[in-house]
Amino acid sequence: MSDVNIRTVLVTGSNRGIGYEFVQQFLNSQNPPQKIFATCRDPGAQQSQELKNLSEKHSNVVVIQLDTTNPASVNASVKEVEKHLNGQGLDLLINNAGILNHNSLETQTAEDMMHVYNVNVVGPMLTTQAALNILSRCHMEGYKQDGIISIAIHPGWVQTDMGGEKAPITKQTSVSGMMKIIYSLSHQHSGTFIDWEGKTIPW
Template identity: 45%
Template sequence: MGELRIHSVLVTGANRGIGLGLVQHFLGMPTPPKWVFAGCRDPQGQRAQELQNLASKHPNLVIIPLDVSNPASIKAAAATVEKHLGGSGLTLLINNAGVVKINKLEDETLEDMRQVYTTNTIGPLLMGQAFLPLLKKAAQGSPGSGLSCSKAAIVNVSSIAGSIEEMYVWEYAHAVAYRCSKAALNMLTKCQSLGYREHGILCVALHPGWVETDLGSATGQKPPVTVDACVQGMLKVLSSLSEKDTGTFLDWEGKVVPW
């Protein structure tokens, strides 16, 4: 396993849950990134208070206004990140922002499907497009061949709930929109891995576990995995990824998740 050495990282949905945990762990690394960009919809709001507290102590943390369901917001965020990077590239893009609607199959609606797809699937597509020039720049500026998360990578935070083979915890939550959006995100990851490979960018879908977050607790059941354990596991997995792993669907312990 290699050491995760990242010049810069952007985490979406970074004001709580797994996103906030990732930001905290990146800042706490022995050799932290020069830039940690934390994207959230309302940087000045109450829900971003913990991020604000972190930013007051860590000058390398930059909170970016970012709504991944809004193309104009994504474009503005890319321009802001590029300005901070000052000619260098973005090493790691973690598409973590996500929403869930706990509807039964018979109650699923057009509006809920549209909202969940827009955030969970279309958002990561548009983020990849908007930040591609900065990811390419990071890959070009990295020595050596091969792919790794220390060179340039897109990590799409998926879910085992999107596994068609597993149909995980169906008895607790149908969550059809969420399941479909994550299955589609897995296909997007595969497409990105093929489309961006020539640019030196690794792309992977990562299931973080069923985690103790607001989203993870939406079923009413107590999730078995803490944010801290999940994030530590995810970062360990990211440090081990290489060319052979691009386009795969893995969990927070590095195990392959069936499509």
């Protein structure tokens, strides 16, 4: 039996790719969250326009600026989220923001490698640490016995700007699979690594 009741969700990297698809599928779910916090590094950029249009059509979509590698930006975004939560607590955090560079061994630089590490590793850590307080409120209200569920999901090789056109999985298929996993989670899944089809991946 699932322990998940998603009233509020925050998705990083929501202006395109898998993050944007998550926002769309949450909106189209049978019981959409009351608040969908869709974060991105630059809400004013052209590549964020579709997300802004979506938020104008749906009052439960709140677009928030968030640079996951910048501690000040992370803390500011959490404070902004708290204003909308009114003490309710955040039910779900999806650390989706990530980058990939296609440099060869000959052209790769230390700066490039550190940037990828900061976005893909340090960024999720900073975001989770900053959000832990509002996640803990949810824990206190509804998860006293079970605790906060934390898992890693492999989305597969997906047709996005990062995955490229040759990827065999569409954004819709990948996110649909991950949504099924999220809505079926229980405390026993905590600490596991699962792919988008629900198969456990050894750590």
